[in-house]
Amino acid sequence: MPRSAHSALGNKKKSVSSSSSSSNDSMNGPAKRHKNNRNHWADGLLKFLDDPTDPAVVYLDDEFIAVKDKFPKAKCHYLVMPRDTKFRSLNDLEGRGDMVLLRKMEAVANKLVHDQNETGDPTLQFRYGFHAVPSLNHLHMHVISQDFDSPHLKNKKHWNSFTTTFFVPVEEMQIAVTKGKIDFTYRENRLKDGLKCHRCGKMQTNMPQLKQHISCCNYDATKEFDEYSD
Incomplete structure (x- = not known):
């Protein structure tokens, strides 16, 4: 079911400024290890781990970063990512121990919905989730409004990647992580619906x-x- 806008968290600007002193220290850690091989289009998200001052960044703290999708498929479309580069893909979610990670990503999404609703429309509904077979490297969760009003929504693959079971809601991913069954590749055929x-x-x-x-x-x-x- 679509998720309505809600958050009990604070102001985005405050979060960014409060983490600015620690961001340099964090970038000397895991994100710095992956500065090789970043020219391939599938590694497009990794640049934000190297440079969290990029204008596309809308949220930053010690553990997570969120950016505007480069080709948004709705009025509001963000990607929430852990800054730890060991999370290259869904396969790097190791089970029950990563439940906390997913819950924190959901909390960041709640904050984005609350602070970054550029339309000013409080009735917009959102869904949070992952693509069964992501096209970009590094673990990322989509936060997308359900209006699907965008010039970048051009074909059946675009549509079905967000409106069929190819889109795995964060709640379902949390259950999968708990059970240790995180493989959703069998849903790739939903793109042909x-x-x-x-x-x-x-x-x-x-x-x-x-x-x-x-x-x-x-x-x-x-x-x-x-x-x-x-």
């Missing part, structure tokens, strides 16, 4: 038709539940 509205489930023929549909689709699943309850 048809174009279906994420609200009402109605199939659409192509991306222009889908975008037109979701711009005016007011389907409310909670209303259907209320009617069923009556």
